[in-house]
Amino acid sequence: xxxxxxxxxxxxxxxxxxxxxxxxxxxxxxxxxxxxxxxxxxxxxxxxxxxxxxxxxxxxxxxxxxxxxxxxxxxxxxxxxxxxxxxxxxxxxxxxxxxxxxxxxxxxxxxxxxxxxxxxxxxxxxxxxxxxxxxxxxxxxxxxxxxxxxxxxxxxxxxxxx
Numbered sequence: 001x002x003x004x005x006x007x008x009x010x011x012x013x014x015x016x017x018x019x020x021x022x023x024x025x026x027x028x029x030x031x032x033x034x035x036x037x038x039x040x041x042x043x044x045x046x047x048x049x050x051x052x053x054x055x056x057x058x059x060x061x062x063x064x065x066x067x068x069x070x071x072x073x074x075x076x077x078x079x080x081x082x083x084x085x086x087x088x089x090x091x092x093x094x095x096x097x098x099x100x101x102x103x104x105x106x107x108x109x110x111x112x113x114x115x116x117x118x119x120x121x122x123x124x125x126x127x128x129x130x131x132x133x134x135x136x137x138x139x140x141x142x143x144x145x146x147x148x149x150x151x152x153x154x155x156x157x158x159x160x161x162x
Contacts, residue, residue: 001162022063023070036146054097
């Protein structure tokens with residue numbers, strides 16, 4: 001799966017997913033985030049590095065539509081009916097992976113921001129927390145992708161493989 005982030009003005013961005021399984025998905029706007037790391041890029045890097053296959057991006061790669069809609073209107077209607085009839089709720093494992101993704105993002109992003117000089121102190125909720133090795137690896141990946149993202153002009157794109 002390839003996930004493409006296209007930079008908009010300010011902290012806005014669009015996100016498009018090209019995958020091998022499931023219907024083609026329509027691009028969507030991202031929720032913003034950070035001038036150096038879009039919110040969805042943070043989660044993609046966290047989930048990939050931590051091996052969270054039940055997170056948003058692992059589920060997308062497996063064929064789930066997640067927060068996206070199929071590009072084809074007929075497929076979109078079918079997906080909506082399937083979702084309502086099946087009650088498409090995440091499994092306990094998927095919920096655990098999504099919660100872990102949130103937890104790791106809440107640790108890794110401030111650690112990265114501190115190391116880059118974007119903030120002066122870690123948030124109070126992190127003060128007594130030791131940084132686990134997985135967070136160190138995530139922060140290293142943030143370094144690589146943040147520099148690329150920040151260098152892009154508005155309209156420029158960055159593609160990450162899952």
